[in-house]
Amino acid sequence: MDHVVVVGAGLAGVRSVESLRGRGYEGRITLLGEERHRPYDRPPLSKAVLLGTSDDSFVDTDLAALRADFRPGVAAKSLREGVVETTEGDLPYEGLVIATGSEPIRLPGEGPQLVLRTLDDAHVLRAALVPGARVVVVGAGWIGAEVATAARKAGCVVTVIEAAATPLSHAIGEMGARTLPWYEGVDLRLDTMVSEVVEGGVELVGGEFVPAHVVVSGIGARPVLEWLADADIDLHNGVVTDEHLRTSLPGVVAVGDCANWWSRRFQTRMRVEHWDTALNSPDVAAATLLGEKAVYDPVPYFWSEQFGHMLQYAGYHPAGGRVVYREGPKWSAVWLTSEDRITAVLAADRPRDLVQGRRLIEAGARLDVERLVDPDVTLRDC
Ligand code: FAD
Structure with a gap:
């Protein structure tokens, strides 16, 4: 494979470049970014940048050292097999990473x-x-x-x-x-x-x-897919992929906000607009492109800083699942399956619950509900 094109220069796009090089890929990489800025992180936009304590949030990466041909201000307009049509002409590819993120409604x-x-x-x-x-x-x-x-x-x-x-x-x-x-x-x-x-x-x-x-x-976002409307690729609430982040087109993977992947752990499709997904899904996608076996099977993680509180969520809970509340000025909540297995955790200013809960979800642990309602009992001991 001599040329990989990455469409979208957000976090997931940059991480795709880093992962390809980290896994030893030596061919050409072209990174297309519709925005004129170099890649930046979005979470600080609604926090430090809006609060005025920071002016930007550029990702700490060296695209020149990674030998990526970064083209700011260039958008992909359409896709046909082997060719991305861009605002600056056709770009043939052998591998393609779709990392176009989402946009506000x-x-x-x-x-x-x-x-x-x-x-x-x-x-x-x-x-x-x-x-x-x-x-x-x-x-x-x-x-x-x-x-x-x-x-x-x-x-x-x-x-x-x-x-x-x-x-x-x-x-x-x-x-x-x-x-x-x-x-x-x-x-x-x-x-x-x-x-x-x-x-x-x-x-x-x-x-x-x-x-x-x-x-x-602030009524939500939708995946950026218009440029794929005429392409022969499966789209359904995002770019549909398997657990290896492979799309329905050969040599094409999808990552970050726009990817709708099959979760082996939760046995459902997932499209998650979380920073952690943009950070970690590209390494699996890069492995897949390079013909290595890798599965993307995370316990999704998200945080929010609001009104002086840190709210963190990990896992996945289907609608109607049972939830147990751990009361207190600093509180948390745990979602359980019908067999009392922990499937998601929400922590308000209780980071320890988040960390322990995430590990317990990964392990598929069963919890004792009577102990769980007591916030003084650590989750690990429930
Ligand atoms: P994006 O960041 O959307 O990047 C995609 C890039 O692709 C964009 O730059 C776009 O211009 C470009 N692009 C789109 N179409 C084309 C095209 N056709 N051709 C070329 N380029 C194209 N997550 C958390 O977990 N915690 C938080 O606290 C949090 N806070 C957030 C605050 C804000 C204000 C926002 C907006 C998001 C926040 N998120 C947070 C979510 C997180 O930032 C996203 O999940 C993450 O940015 C997704 O990265 P991405 O690279 O997949 O997509």
């Missing part, structure tokens, strides 16, 4: 709305978060909660509008209610739907108008 309406996905988005939003500004954040998910944190800290008048009955309901269900006290000083409106963004604010279903100087939508 926007609200309907003609009024101005901001999103937070790129470094440029973060700079625009940071400049708008001035004391006294009326900020409406739509969505109390991970991004919405972190934006509300920064806006409150900047002295803005913050309203968060959430369609569900609790914050974070999409990700952690009823446990999201445990974060309600954190919203002190924020006008949090639950069970409330925005119908559209209009000039000067948002209109709610039912007709109420909520005024705002700044509207930020």
